[in-house]
Amino acid sequence: MNSNKKKRLEQAGWVTGSAADFLGLDDEESRFIEMKLALAAGVRELRVKRGLTQTALATRLKSSQSRVAKMEAGDRSVSLDLLVRSLLSVGASSAEIAKWIKRADAARAA
Amino acid sequence: MNSNKKKRLEQAGWVTGSAADFLGLDDEESRFIEMKLALAAGVRELRVKRGLTQTALATRLKSSQSRVAKMEAGDRSVSLDLLVRSLLSVGASSAEIAKWIKRADAARAA
DNA sequence: GAAATCTATGTCGATTATGACATATTCGGA
DNA sequence: TCCGAATATGTCATAATCGACATAGATTTC
Numbered sequence: 001m002n003s004n005k006k007k008r009l010e011q012a013g014w015v016t017g018s019a020a021d022f023l024g025l026d027d028e029e030s031r032f033i034e035m036k037l038a039l040a041a042g043v044r045e046l047r048v049k050r051g052l053t054q055t056a057l058a059t060r061l062k063s064s065q066s067r068v069a070k071m072e073a074g075d076r077s078v079s080l081d082l083l084v085r086s087l088l089s090v091g092a093s094s095a096e097i098a099k100w101i102k103r104a105d106a107a108r109a110a
Numbered sequence: 111m112n113s114n115k116k117k118r119l120e121q122a123g124w125v126t127g128s129a130a131d132f133l134g135l136d137d138e139e140s141r142f143i144e145m146k147l148a149l150a151a152g153v154r155e156l157r158v159k160r161g162l163t164q165t166a167l168a169t170r171l172k173s174s175q176s177r178v179a180k181m182e183a184g185d186r187s188v189s190l191d192l193l194v195r196s197l198l199s200v201g202a203s204s205a206e207i208a209k210w211i212k213r214a215d216a217a218r219a220a
Numbered sequence: 221g222a223a224a225t226c227t228a229t230g231t232c233g234a235t236t237a238t239g240a241c242a243t244a245t246t247c248g249g250a
Numbered sequence: 251t252c253c254g255a256a257t258a259t260g261t262c263a264t265a266a267t268c269g270a271c272a273t274a275g276a277t278t279t280c
Binding site for chain 2: 028031032035079080081084085088089093094095097098099101102104105
């Protein structure tokens, strides 16, 4: 396939590469999940470090203890939004959040 | 207020500090929003760099052009989840995502 | 080892984000 | 300027996530 055609197809939204590109979708999904798990671990780590219970954090977030528990457990039903809000709520800096995100890749390499 | 009582109240979820602590919620919200805007800018930057149209990216995401447009416009209705999935989809590394998140703080400082 | 506190898990109605679609607007090349 | 492609904006039904609640299990404290 020539480069122009490839580019045109890609602009139309088609994946034109190898099987690895198809698997790429799964790979992206897996990276996304690892990222969420890393942030979930971060929430627990910082919450405990701050001496807060799940209930206390939940109140700060105007959420509930069960949601915090699910969050820390990496439950599928928990959004990235809530994870990041939680990290900000327990005092994480952007740099710390960034660090956990990078850590997600390390987990994948293992 | 003595330290023990303060700690007990905090574990129950009460904010015991100054007005700044109350404002802290707004501050966290503002940091969160800045973060989303920074990632939105990242999506556009990488998408254009890859020579993809909004429609092409939408197809990769199994989403729609209008949602990509809203995403890049920083629309309130767009989740962090979709932003991050988009960044992964246009080939952003975790390190790059982390960089944009840190950049959000710089925007706030300005 | 009982009581009290904390955490995990399941469920549910309400809320919010979603893709899809229609359509308006902007932009770039002939 | 005109035309087609790209992008922006509004709406909607559906799907995903939400807080709340009940309750089980784990952990700590006395």
